[in-house]
Amino acid sequence: MSFKRFFLTFTAFTMLTSVSAFAAAPIKIGALFAVTGPAAFLGEPERNTAKMVIEEINRAGGVKGRKLELVVYDTAGDATKAVQLATKLIKNDKVSAIIGPSTTGESMAVIPVVEKERIPLISCSAGSKITDPVKKWVFKTAQNDALAVGRIYEQLQKQKLTVVALLTVSDGFGASGREQLKAQAGKYGITIVSDDTYGPKDTDMTAQLTKIRGSRAQAIICWGTNPGPAVIAKNAHQLGIKTPLYMSHGVSSKKFIQLAGDAAEGIRLPSGKVLVADLLPNSDSQKKSLLEFVKDYQKHYKAEGDHFGGHAWDAVMLLKNAIERGGDSPASIREKLEKTTQFHGVGGTFTYSANDHAGLGKDAFVLVEVRNKDWVIVK
Amino acid sequence: MKKELFKFLIFTVLILVAPLAFKGGYLMNVLVFVGINTMLAIALNLLLGYCGQISLGHAGFFGLGAYLSGILTATHGLNPWLVMPLAAGLVGLLAYLIGFPILKLKGHYLAMATLGMGIIIYIVFNESVDYTGGPSGLSGIPALSIGSTSFDSDVKSYYLVWAFTLGVCLFSLNLANSRVGRALRAIHDSEIAARVVGVNARELKVRIFALSAVISALAGCLYAHTMTFISPASFGFNFSVELLTMVVIGGLGSIYGSFLGAALLTLLPEFLRAAHDYDIIIYGGLLMVMVMFMPGGLVRSVPDAVRKLVRLKGGAGNA
Numbered sequence: 001m002s003f004k005r006f007f008l009t010f011t012a013f014t015m016l017t018s019v020s021a022f023a024a025a026p027i028k029i030g031a032l033f034a035v036t037g038p039a040a041f042l043g044e045p046e047r048n049t050a051k052m053v054i055e056e057i058n059r060a061g062g063v064k065g066r067k068l069e070l071v072v073y074d075t076a077g078d079a080t081k082a083v084q085l086a087t088k089l090i091k092n093d094k095v096s097a098i099i100g101p102s103t104t105g106e107s108m109a110v111i112p113v114v115e116k117e118r119i120p121l122i123s124c125s126a127g128s129k130i131t132d133p134v135k136k137w138v139f140k141t142a143q144n145d146a147l148a149v150g151r152i153y154e155q156l157q158k159q160k161l162t163v164v165a166l167l168t169v170s171d172g173f174g175a176s177g178r179e180q181l182k183a184q185a186g187k188y189g190i191t192i193v194s195d196d197t198y199g200p201k202d203t204d205m206t207a208q209l210t211k212i213r214g215s216r217a218q219a220i221i222c223w224g225t226n227p228g229p230a231v232i233a234k235n236a237h238q239l240g241i242k243t244p245l246y247m248s249h250g251v252s253s254k255k256f257i258q259l260a261g262d263a264a265e266g267i268r269l270p271s272g273k274v275l276v277a278d279l280l281p282n283s284d285s286q287k288k289s290l291l292e293f294v295k296d297y298q299k300h301y302k303a304e305g306d307h308f309g310g311h312a313w314d315a316v317m318l319l320k321n322a323i324e325r326g327g328d329s330p331a332s333i334r335e336k337l338e339k340t341t342q343f344h345g346v347g348g349t350f351t352y353s354a355n356d357h358a359g360l361g362k363d364a365f366v367l368v369e370v371r372n373k374d375w376v377i378v379k
Numbered sequence: 380m381k382k383e384l385f386k387f388l389i390f391t392v393l394i395l396v397a398p399l400a401f402k403g404g405y406l407m408n409v410l411v412f413v414g415i416n417t418m419l420a421i422a423l424n425l426l427l428g429y430c431g432q433i434s435l436g437h438a439g440f441f442g443l444g445a446y447l448s449g450i451l452t453a454t455h456g457l458n459p460w461l462v463m464p465l466a467a468g469l470v471g472l473l474a475y476l477i478g479f480p481i482l483k484l485k486g487h488y489l490a491m492a493t494l495g496m497g498i499i500i501y502i503v504f505n506e507s508v509d510y511t512g513g514p515s516g517l518s519g520i521p522a523l524s525i526g527s528t529s530f531d532s533d534v535k536s537y538y539l540v541w542a543f544t545l546g547v548c549l550f551s552l553n554l555a556n557s558r559v560g561r562a563l564r565a566i567h568d569s570e571i572a573a574r575v576v577g578v579n580a581r582e583l584k585v586r587i588f589a590l591s592a593v594i595s596a597l598a599g600c601l602y603a604h605t606m607t608f609i610s611p612a613s614f615g616f617n618f619s620v621e622l623l624t625m626v627v628i629g630g631l632g633s634i635y636g637s638f639l640g641a642a643l644l645t646l647l648p649e650f651l652r653a654a655h656d657y658d659i660i661i662y663g664g665l666l667m668v669m670v671m672f673m674p675g676g677l678v679r680s681v682p683d684a685v686r687k688l689v690r691l692k693g694g695a696g697n698a
Contacts, residue, residue: 036659073652079516079610080412084649087533088405104515105610111518112607116531127515170505172514172610179508197506 026062026069027328029054029319030089032100032110033124033312037077038200041226042102045309046124047072049293050099052300053316063323075101079109086110090117096330099315100124102308104172111138120334122318124311127176131357139337139357141314141347143272143364148249149180151270151365153188155378156219161244165194165217167208167232169224173250177223193217198228205232209239217243225250230259237263244268249365253306257373268378270365272307274346276375285344289317293346310346317345383556387549390635394541398534406649407533411605413645414540415598418547420625420637422594425551427623428632429560430587431567432482433490435619436497440592442504442614443470444599446511449609453520454510459604460523467596474592478585497619504611516610523604536605543601547594551634563587564632628669630676639677 031050034043054070062068071093075082082101089095090113097120101107104127111130114121114137123130126142156164166181168174174197185192193215196208209232212220220243222232229251236245245267247256252271257264273280277290293313297305305313318340319333327333340359343350348364367378401407419441426432447466451457481492504511511517522531523539530539554560565573566580574580603609621644629640647665651658673680 078612079608080606080613081648083606083608084405084408084412087408091405105612108516108518109606109608109610129515129518170514172516175508175513175515 026067027323028069028071028093028095029316030086030093030095030098031070031072031312032075032082032085032089032098032102032106033072034077034102034106035072035074037075039077039103042124042308043074043077045297045306046100046102046312047074048301049297049305049309049312050316052296053313056296057316057320063320066323066328068320068323071095075106077103077106079106082106083109083113086113090114090119095119096328097122097319097333099312099319104130104176107138107140111135114138119330120337122315122337124308124315127172128180128358129176134355134357137334139318139352139359141311141318141345141350141359143249143347143360144358145176145180145248146184147360147362147365148270149177149184150362151367152221152246152268153184153190155268155367156190156246157188161218162189163191163193163217164219164221165196165212165215165243166192167196167198167205167212167220167222169200169228170197171200173225173248174223177248177250181221181223198224198232200224200228202228203231204235206235206239209235209241212243213239213241219244219246221246221248223248223250226253226255227259230256230264233260233263233267249307252368253308254304257370264370264373266370268367268369271368271375272310272347272364273366274305274307274310276366276368276377279375279377285349286346289313289344289346307347314343314345314347314350318343318350383552386635387552390548390638391545394545398537405533407537409645409649411533411536411540413642414537414544415602415605416622416625416641416645417638418544418598418601419595419622420629420641421544421547421551421634422591422598423622424626424629424631424634424637425554425563425594426587426591427626428630428636429555429563429567430584432584432588433486433493433623434588434591435490435494435616435623436500437493437591437595437622438614438616438618439497439500440470440474440595441599441602441618442500442609442611443473444596445603445609445614446504446517446599447596448600449517449520449603450510452604453517459521459600463597463600466600467593470596470599471589471593475585475589478588482581482584482588494616494619497616501611501615504614511611514611516608518608520603520607520609522607530605540601540605543597547597548634548638555632555634559583567632624666628666628673628676630678633676633678636676636678643677 033047034040035047050070054068058067071089073085075085089098099122101110102124104125107123107125107130115135118137121138123140124142126145128144128146130140131138168178194212194217198205198208222229229247247267247269249270252269252275273286274290277294280287293310294305297309321343322333322336325336327336338352338354340350340352348360350359352359368375369378398407423437426434444466448462451462452459484492505514522529530536562578562583565578570580625640625644626637630636647662651661654661
């Protein structure tokens with residue numbers, strides 16, 4: 001009899017303690033970023049930001065009393081490694097959600113893994129393929145290339161420029177941009193007269209630009225990430241090309257202005273609002289998030305926060321929101337994520353739904369111009 | 380020969396029971412890639428270790444196998460099992476044709492020519508966006524299946540890949556100990572001497588190049604169907620160099636050496652991950668030390684070191 005009582009008390013006691021232990025256990029979040037390798041310019045700010053935000057959330061007491069624990073792995077931009085590490089995060093670290101990877105290729109490689117293992121993934125890469133068609137467990141924070149292309153074409157339409165030349169880099173970013181530029185041209189009544197590419201490591205694009213100079217293009221649209229576009233800007237400057245030059249959001253950081261120097265003057269590009277956070281009107285719903293992110297990043301890393309880091313900021317905050325609204329298992333986090341409405345992040349205002357896992361509208365981009373080595377918003 | 384067979388049996392048993400030690404953790408997934416890399420290292424070792432012909436473009440053949448398999452199954456809906464021999468055969472034929480002009484070259488020139496070949500193949504993957512999906516890759520490749528069993532989990536993929544790898548292993552061991560294997564080693568030591576004793580060196584070199592490409596392409600098919608996604612970045616110049624490192628670190632002219640090299644280079648980064656930002660430095664340092672102090676590769680140096688240790692202990696005991 002006494003044994004039975006002892007047994008009952010013991011079980012009750014263990015159950016109680018285990019419940020309380022469970023409530024206090026941190027929620028593990030995995031992250032895959034290309035911290036080294038060719039895509040390090042994406043991965044590094046993303047990792048820094050994710051670490052910073054998680055640290056701050058924990059310092060403020062965590063989410064609903066539970067701390068967040070971040071497990072970061074470096075994929076070096078390699079799809080095979082990304083898959084292995086995603087498996088590691090899920091099977092060994094038992095994370096409840098994954099942030100990243102940084103590049104579209106890696107994200108596409110990881111998708112089958114998270115779909116099979118049923119773990120929500122918030123990708124930080126831009127390719128529209130990632131969420132189109134919608135995959136149950138996959139979300140993303142980086143703005144679709146389609147939106148950036150739309151911003152440029154809208155401006156061209158406004159200025160009645162209808163003939164353009166394309167110059168895109170032959171990597172994932174450039175290929176995706178090129179696809180969108182070609183697909184949307186018809187909708188805005190734009191004709192593409194020349195469609196050239198350049199290699200990610202090319203150091204001289206005079207040949208392509210000379211060809212474009214000979215065409216009747218009224219604007220040149222270049223799609224690439226540093227340093228290629230800076231070379232193009234310089235080459236165009238040297239060749240005395242007066243045709244307006246548009247770049248992609250791939251170069252929307254101060255680094256581009258540094259690289260291109262004087263040649264950057266007058267170049268326009270669509271950019272996430274983070275670049276011009278302090279120039280935004282106070283009525284802008286994102287302004288609070290943007291300034292908070294920029295200030296934080298400056299304080300922690302003595303560097304300017306860019307929109308790549310912003311993707312990670314959004315991903316962590318979206319997860320935090322989902323957990324706050326009651327998500328505590330992979331399945332419930334996914335469910336709450338999908339119900340995110342009007343979240344004002346760094347990349348834009350997110351509203352996810354069952355048939356939209358990208359969540360951003362056209363207002364995610366502003367068109368900026370380089371003037372006096374700084375950005376101004378094009379009205 | 381009996382001793383060889385016995386060694387192979389032990390190796391097979393080790394491979395078969397290895398999953399029990401890992402119980403389905405993520406290392407299983409890494410071990411699948413050890414299998415694929417072992418196949419590739421063996422392929423390159425047949426060419427480099429046995430025949431003495433370098434190739435810096437083997438990632439290209441690997442990629443061709445993966446892309447042929449990927450495109451034919453994902454885009455055209457063909458049966459993966461049907462595509463596999465087709466892809467391997469096509470890549471073999473291509474290698475056979477390129478082999479004739481390329482293998483006339485020797486030393487650095489051969490290295491440069493194969494390097495160029497690898498880079499050309501890589502550029503084709505990158506630029507023919509309509510077929511390969513370009514830099515952002517090709518997705519939706521089906522997993523292999525027999526009847527209703529699909530090889531969709533790591534454990535299943537492990538046995539599938541290793542079945543192929545062990546097959547390649549056995550075949551290569553046989554080849555190495557055959558008349559052809561001896562002819563290959565003769566070419567390795569002196570091509571002129573080999574020709575004098577009646578070895579058709581030119582034809583044999585091209586054939587082994589083609590065979591090596593076939594095995595690489597096969598590995599590519601398996602890679603495509605286990606990953607279900609491929610992108611050009613996995614088949615670049617860097618990977619060719621990594622393969623070369625596996626072969627050299629493991630041991631030139633040794634099939635088991637290829638396995639050791641592939642296993643070490645695939646697993647090492649996973650274990651070094653604990654060292655966070657310093658992993659790359661440690662990795663590089665270790666490789667340098669190994670090349671400097673283990674010129675015969677792991678397969679020869681490790682037994683040597685053990686023997687020396689035993690002798691030292693024995694000597695100390697006697698004194």
